[in-house]
Amino acid sequence: MDSDQATAIERTPRATLTPELVVELSSFGRSVGFSKGSVVFHQAEPGDAMYIVERGEIGLVFEHGKPGKNLGPGGFFGELALLTGSRPRTATAVAVTDAILRMLDQTAFDELLANRPGLLAVLLVQTCAYLVESEQQLIADLQRRNLDLEQSLDFLRRMRQELDIAELRAQTDGLTGLYNRRCLDMQIGTILRRAYEGRTGLAVLLLDLDRFKDVNDRHGHQLGDAVLREVAQILKTAVRQTDLPFRIGGDEFLVLMPSLGPEDALRRGHHILAALLAAPQALPHLAAPVHASIGLTLLRDEESWASLFARADQNLYRAKSSGGGRIIQDEDG
DSSP: OOHHHHHHHHSOOOSBOOHHHHHHHTTSSEEEEEOTTOEEEOTTSBOOEEEEEEESOEEEEOSTTOOOEEEOTTBEEOHHHHHTTSOBOSSEEEESSSEEEEEEEHHHHHHHHHHOHHHHHHHHHHHHHHHHHHHHHHHHHHHHHHHHHHHHHHHHHHHHHTOOHHHHHHTBOTTTOSBOHHHHHHHHHHHHHHHHHHTOOEEEEEEEETTHHHHHHHHOHHHHHHHHHHHHHHHHHHSOTTOEEEEEETTEEEEEEETOOHHHHHHHHHHHHHHHHTOOSSOTTOSSOOOEEEEEEEOOTTOOHHHHHHHHHHHHHHHHHTTSSSEEOTTOO
16 A cells, blocks of 8 residues: 555545545546436435545435535545445435536446555545444434433423313314414413523424415315314424424414524424425315415523514514515524
8 A cells, every 4th residue: 555545544534535536446437427406316225336426516315304415526425335235325316516426336346456455445444434423423413312302302291291181172272273372371481481491492483374365265264274274284293292383373373392403493494384385185176285484583591482472473574575485584684
């Protein structure tokens, strides 16, 4: 093994190969082109090759809320399937731009072993080290998420223990089955106090249906009520078990999301909007999917509910004034 290869092994592992290593590997495997928007492979399908980005950009999309990532020249992906023997893909790979990839399958690995064992050693060290780092990061993330979940479950358990069955009925909206405005008014003090004391944070999502009056005017209040019930069902399934969805009046809904930071809260809001658009055609008389606007904000230190709600309402007003069908949060212009 020459000095450059030894230096590469000692270098801090990363998800990108050096340009020199990419050039050396270009003699093995085969070059494959992908146009913008085309899929390299789908999640869960069996894999037998890894890829190195020679030109362009590739996006990796994961399920279960794991953040995606984009890879430019020198980036590599798909190594897990190759190194562990046709393991199902853990992500979907899509060409963000027109891209040229170097595909290394088992045949290419055999050629590297026979002709350039030192080069193969550098590649294996680089990929395996990155896998180890990724697993360590995953373990740390899971530990953090477990702690957050334990705190959130304890919060929800204690809150629900304080509501007897009769009171729960009085605090439930009869049309949608969500918590109502009365429940919000009675419980918000406790919710805020626990967020302050536990320093767990609280995200507030305020949702209003776009042009809902047109639905009532054109189709009648019976179908309008059916739309509200459908939206409520979507909210129930789109939020976490620890979140608290309310119908606070008319076509306005509110979701309190404990222990959720700005990025996760924004991701949850986009998930709700997408769920509304992708809802089954349970309401065949409507000519278009249900659209909504969302105002999103997060609790600040020792802030009152009036101030917190006013900011969410202002963000909602800005979302609707901008044409609807979108999310506006505090920092959005």
